[in-house]
Amino acid sequence: MNSPAAAEQGIPTPPRGAAALAGVLALVAALGSGHLVAAFIGINASPYLAVANAAIDLTPAWLKDFAVDAFGTYDKLVLLLGMALVLLGLAVLAGLLSRRGPLPGTVLIVVFGVLGGLAVYGRPDLGSGALAAPAASLLAGVLTFRWLLDRARAGGFELGEHTAPDRRRFLIGAGGVAAGAGVAGLAGQLIGSGTDAEGSRQAVGDLAAARPAPPIPAGADFSGQGTPTFRTANQDFYRIDTAVIVPQLRAADWTLRIHGMVERELTFDYADIRSRPLVERTITLCCVSNQVGGPYISTSNFLGVDLGDLLREAGIRPGAQQLFSTSEDGWTCGTPLAAALERDRGALLAIGMNGEPLPVEHGFPARMVIPGLYGYVSATKWVREIEITTWDARRAYWLDRGWARRAPVKTQSRIDAPGAGADLPAGRVVVTGIAWAQTLGIARVEVRLDENEWQRAELATEVNVDTWRMWRAVLDVPPGEHRVSCRATDRSGYVQTGQRAGVVPDGATGWHTVALTAR
Missing domain, CATH: 3.90.420.10 (Oxidoreductase, molybdopterin-binding domain)
Structure with a gap:
């Protein structure tokens, strides 16, 4: 509905839903256009992807490690989805702030367009010509946004006591924008991925x-x-x-x-x-x-x-x-x-x-x-x-x-079975895992239950010193809650430290320990 202030001044204002939709469709048009132009330059010139890459580059080590721990190989997908939600919220805000006039939303679009341009400019694998993609994105976003707002005012949501809002004209325009942006984005993806790397590999x-x-x-x-x-x-x-x-x-x-x-x-x-x-x-x-x-x-x-x-x-x-x-x-x-x-x-x-x-x-x-x-x-x-x-x-x-210049792989070991939190029958429990000390080789792996004496594990056949080595041990586990730990010794005589340290700057240390319950 029109705002009271706007009604008094005779200024047509679109309903909040129409204004928010204009912001969202402007975003879609901007991203689709930028992606399409980037397909002919280098897919990383797409402003959306360039900003994602810049976010990765600027992420501090502790946050990067949190993302890897929390999401594993899906960390990039989580980043892209998170960016999409943020941009969607800002697009809605741009529309809502621009019901009285397009300037607030236009400024917001320009700011983010410039950020996309800076992200593309900072890419080491792209030249200055790649700025054509964020330029196209910015232009498409601004023009689409202003056009949809004008259409919502003049054609679809007229002010007046004797005329009901006719949404058809606005919705036809909005549908056209959505379809055009979708085609542009899809075409950009198809063209950008047109290099048949998998076919070449085959x-x-x-x-x-x-x-x-x-x-x-x-x-x-x-x-x-x-x-x-x-x-x-x-x-x-x-x-x-x-x-x-x-x-x-x-x-x-x-x-x-x-x-x-x-x-x-x-x-x-x-x-x-x-x-x-x-x-x-x-x-x-x-x-x-x-x-x-x-x-x-x-x-x-x-x-x-x-x-x-x-x-x-x-x-x-x-x-x-x-x-x-x-x-x-x-x-x-x-x-x-x-x-x-x-x-x-x-x-x-x-x-x-x-x-x-x-x-x-x-x-x-x-x-x-x-x-x-x-x-x-x-x-x-x-x-x-x-x-x-x-x-x-x-x-x-x-x-x-923040990472080290020299980073030799540290002597480490891991328990693979039983898994953390396992609920097992009391008695003889087989514990298995892996150990590694590349270029040196594993000489010994030891396992202990709770704070008892270390027990030497059986080592699998060694393949070479540059590979992991499997091990297993049999523990007599009484009923109750317990913790099982492991440690490795390499062929230089170094015994894996139990002191816990994070991955920064040159790799984690500590004994892997799992909790289990025997009944």
Whole structure:
């Protein structure tokens, strides 16, 4: 209904519902237009996605860890949905504030349009031409908003005692805007995802190793008693990264440039890498965000070429310290050069995983895999560029966010069965789990019930020092509530500390402990 003040002054005002709808449809038109233009530039130029990426970049370490712990691999989806709800509320507010005139809502749209432009401008993987997407978004939002408000006043909701509001004209216009924005957004999504990365991956076919990994020996896991299978299926391999939209690259479009403090700059394409003798290695990867007892650890047979060989072909100049790698989406990683060159460590430029080309979400066409280092300093997916440099010259993504420069994986262990809160019959209870100490190997795992003496667990067959090792123990558990803890000792003689520490700056520590009840 018209406000009393407006009625006295003869100013037509749309009902609150119509004004709110104008704000929401302006938002939809803005997002759809920006997404469509971004499809021809780079999907990350979409203002909505650019703001989401900026939010991830600006998120403090403690909040990032909370999101990973709370939502796991769904953290990006939660962020996008949260942004959508906030924008929806602001769109409604813009409409309601503009019933007397379009200026308040227009100002709000411009402010958020500028924020979207700044987010796009700050993307490392986009040029200045990408600003066309937020510009289109801003223009579409302002024009749609003002047009719908004018239509609501002049055509659909006239002021007067002798005329009832005829909503048909306004609703036809609103429906047209909604349909047009939906088509624009869908077209942008289809065009933006038109690079058939999965089709390219399928076309690669089987990858054969000139030096295959040794077969996994019998007795390498206790999966029948609660541990994971020794090798993790590709679809179950953990995934933690900053990519809101997974980069879509065809093998034919991928190149890797090695430059910086080298004697000769080198560029490789996918055919160059695939034509080399491929080596397969069984490697466990672990995320630095893995809390004590956490799930972000997996093992795979990775297939590729020795990364150190590629670097040596380029010729490393004296004084080089860091391997500074860049992903297709602009994410950067700083790796100790010595670790990448260490022959016994076996760093890979990987193109395959468990006998298949890398899955798109795990880095297809190529990624880095360096045993013994947490992923944020070693495991760049969709890698496109490697610069040999010093620590002072370049700072990687996570280094500016409170994380350590060097991050060797810490000796750790985890209880997999029984699970936390289990309710079991009293008596003999089989406890199983995993332990890891990459590049060193696990020498011993011990388990204890409550504060009793530590009991040595049985170790599964070792595959190599760069992989996890399964263990099991049998405990005599009396009736009541209890706590079971585990600790590992690596081959250097280091006994896993029981002192609890969070994941920042270089990985969590502490004994994994689960509570159970025996009856």
